[in-house]
Amino acid sequence: MRKAAASFVAAIVLPLVFRNDGFTNFLADAGAFVLLALGLNIVVGFAGLLDLGYAAFFAIGSYAFAMLASPQFGIHIPFWVLLFVASGIAALFGIILGAPTLRLRGDYLAIVTLGFGEIVPQTFLNLSDWTGGPNGIGSLDQPVFFGLKFGFNALPYYYLILALIAVAILIATNLRESRLGRAWMAIREDELAAAHMGINTTTTKLAAFAIGASFSGLAGCAYASKLQLVSPDQFGFNVSVAVLSMLVLGGMGNIPGVIVGSLVISSLDRLILPQLTNLLHAIHVQVDLTNSRFLIYGVILVLTMLFRPEGLIPSRQRKAELHADADVTSAEQTLYTGAPS
Amino acid sequence: MDVFLQQLVNGISLGGIYALIALGYTMVYGIIELINFAHGDVYTLGTFFSLAILTLLGVTGVVTGPLLIVIVVVTMLGAMIACGLVGVVIERLAYRRLRNAPRLAPLITAIGMSFILENVMQYWRGPSPVPFPDLIPNPDVHLGIVTVATKQILVVVLAVVMMLVLQVFIYRTRLGKAMRATAQDRDAAQLMGIDINTTIALTFLIGSALAGAAGFVSGVYYGSTWFFNGFAAGLKAFTAAVLGGIGNLAGAMLGGFLIGLIEAMTTQLISDQWSNVVVFSVLVLVLIFRPSGLLGESLPAKV
Numbered sequence: 001m002r003k004a005a006a007s008f009v010a011a012i013v014l015p016l017v018f019r020n021d022g023f024t025n026f027l028a029d030a031g032a033f034v035l036l037a038l039g040l041n042i043v044v045g046f047a048g049l050l051d052l053g054y055a056a057f058f059a060i061g062s063y064a065f066a067m068l069a070s071p072q073f074g075i076h077i078p079f080w081v082l083l084f085v086a087s088g089i090a091a092l093f094g095i096i097l098g099a100p101t102l103r104l105r106g107d108y109l110a111i112v113t114l115g116f117g118e119i120v121p122q123t124f125l126n127l128s129d130w131t132g133g134p135n136g137i138g139s140l141d142q143p144v145f146f147g148l149k150f151g152f153n154a155l156p157y158y159y160l161i162l163a164l165i166a167v168a169i170l171i172a173t174n175l176r177e178s179r180l181g182r183a184w185m186a187i188r189e190d191e192l193a194a195a196h197m198g199i200n201t202t203t204t205k206l207a208a209f210a211i212g213a214s215f216s217g218l219a220g221c222a223y224a225s226k227l228q229l230v231s232p233d234q235f236g237f238n239v240s241v242a243v244l245s246m247l248v249l250g251g252m253g254n255i256p257g258v259i260v261g262s263l264v265i266s267s268l269d270r271l272i273l274p275q276l277t278n279l280l281h282a283i284h285v286q287v288d289l290t291n292s293r294f295l296i297y298g299v300i301l302v303l304t305m306l307f308r309p310e311g312l313i314p315s316r317q318r319k320a321e322l323h324a325d326a327d328v329t330s331a332e333q334t335l336y337t338g339a340p341s
Numbered sequence: 342m343d344v345f346l347q348q349l350v351n352g353i354s355l356g357g358i359y360a361l362i363a364l365g366y367t368m369v370y371g372i373i374e375l376i377n378f379a380h381g382d383v384y385t386l387g388t389f390f391s392l393a394i395l396t397l398l399g400v401t402g403v404v405t406g407p408l409l410i411v412i413v414v415v416t417m418l419g420a421m422i423a424c425g426l427v428g429v430v431i432e433r434l435a436y437r438r439l440r441n442a443p444r445l446a447p448l449i450t451a452i453g454m455s456f457i458l459e460n461v462m463q464y465w466r467g468p469s470p471v472p473f474p475d476l477i478p479n480p481d482v483h484l485g486i487v488t489v490a491t492k493q494i495l496v497v498v499l500a501v502v503m504m505l506v507l508q509v510f511i512y513r514t515r516l517g518k519a520m521r522a523t524a525q526d527r528d529a530a531q532l533m534g535i536d537i538n539t540t541i542a543l544t545f546l547i548g549s550a551l552a553g554a555a556g557f558v559s560g561v562y563y564g565s566t567w568f569f570n571g572f573a574a575g576l577k578a579f580t581a582a583v584l585g586g587i588g589n590l591a592g593a594m595l596g597g598f599l600i601g602l603i604e605a606m607t608t609q610l611i612s613d614q615w616s617n618v619v620v621f622s623v624l625v626l627v628l629i630f631r632p633s634g635l636l637g638e639s640l641p642a643k644v
Contacts, residue, residue, distance in 0.1 A: 115621035295460035301453030
């Protein structure tokens with residue numbers, strides 16, 4: 001708890017210390033991805049449902065915001081209301097996708113979510129009468145806080161996203177300790193056994209999908225209003241995989257792990273690779289490392305799954321499970337204790 | 342009506358490519374229950390390998406006479422061997438360690454491998470589409486009101502021949518029997534003296550070689566490719582495998598041709614912008630309503 005509070009104070013002070021617009025902008029974007037990672041963590045980490053199309057919900061949340069707060073239809077609903085509306089709409093689509101598909105076995109579910117993740121941005125691209133097609137929807141409304149417009153500086157957006165992250169962490173932590181959270185983990189460990197213990201697996205999984213999707217609605221509002229634009233190319237498969245790599249790297253199911261994983265990948269992507277590229281250019285090596293981000297996501301996914309399937313910062317429970325007994329049979333191993341014993 | 346028939350021809354030849362890729366998906370899924378996500382990228386790699394071989398041979402345009410047959414065979418075999426080896430290496434590096442892990446773990450490494458291959462191809466041939474030499478002369482065959490290009494015939498004949506050879510291999514040879522035994526029960530197969538690792542590697546070799554053949558054919562068929570081609574094509578081929586009944590070779594063939602037809606008809610009747618949406622919707626619907634596919638038998642879940 002003390003660590004969490006200290007990290008938050010640090011997060012608040014950070015942009016004030018550096019006072020660099022580019023850096024603040026990076027922090028705000030990284031924050032939006034933390035929010036996404038927290039949401040996907042509920043689906044993949046807590047409930048163990050591999051969702052490969054999470055960016056679709058991010059797209060739905062963002063477009064919901066864009067359509068209701070822009071000159072596109074002349075509708076201008078206040079940001080704070082839309083925060084609830086957009087996450088509600090995203091959650092609704094979580095239920096619409098989940099209801100027919102959650103009976104499917106794990107890898108089939110993964111592919112269906114992947115298909116959904118392809119269909120949604122493509123649909124937004126094609127329905128150009130409503131969505132502006134490839135150009136997307138621009139000049140979105142800025143949030144207004146007690147009469148103060150957020151403007152174009154990233155700082156207020158960063159604090160907004162930070163506040164949303166705090167709320168998301170509170171919700172996720174409480175959910176994990178709740179009856180629902182324990183039901184998720186029971187399903188993750190052994191769905192059949194969970195069902196026999198009287199857990200309604202369908203509604204429990206649906207709840208994971210809906211709540212996970214609602215987080216991406218929050219992220220969608222904040223991200224879209226900061227960027228002042230939504231367009232279909234922001235929500236491709238690579239976004240879903242980026243968020244998944246954050247989870248895998250940090251430690252699926254563990255909230256601090258997920259946050260660290262997402263910060264590591266964001267900084268790699270936005271700070272470290274461009275800097276390295278500049279450095280290489282300075283010594284006349286013409287390599288653009290920023291093109292290798294997908295290579296890096298791929299390598300992270302493969303290496304983490306092979307050598308440290310519990311992630312950088314596994315939860316205490318995972319660690320205990322991993323180092324408990326060597327003679328765990330393959331059936332007893334979960335996604336997290338995945339290495340062959 | 343003639344437009345419809347023409348699209349039928351186009352759809353079937355398009356389906357031949359999907360069928361070749363789907364065979365690899367279905368073989369790998371049949372034996373280790375893994376959706377080999379990198380398979381679509383191995384297919385694109387096949388096009389790039391073919392291109393490299395053609396460049397090596399100095400072929401840049403139409404070739405005629407017996408030389409054409411030699412070049413087609415050499416290029417395709419080369420691409421098949423190269424892709425087969427890539428498939429074996431992928432299995433060894435990314436999947437073998439996780440064979441007893443929960444099934445989502447190798448799926449995640451498969452996605453990782455797919456991203457790695459795509460990036461490697463992007464480094465190799467750049468991010469924009471790369472032209473492929475127009476190898477095959479084009480005296481179109483006119484059958485009544487429809488026109489069939491020579492390369493369309495090539496695609497379909499090749500796909501059907503490959504499937505027949507595969508069928509004979511799997512049902513008539515010792516190695517094929519070993520593959521079927523491994524697919525049914527890995528532990529029991531091992532107790533009977535079957536080398537599991539070799540058998541699974543062989544499955545990857547054959548499946549990826551078929552993807553390599555598909556890669557060559559698609560290069561000839563479309564006249565260009567780019568590093569990201571395999572993502573959508575792989576997903577469509579996977580849809581084909583699921584539609585036909587995953588693990589079932591004839592099903593993969595049937596599914597491939599059906600998906601090709603669906604795509605061609607969507608392009609004709611609605612617009613090509615929607616063809617991906619329609620194909621993926623088919624995938625979702627099949628998985629929901631008939632997860633065992635058209636030709637697959639429904640098996641009780643292994644507990």
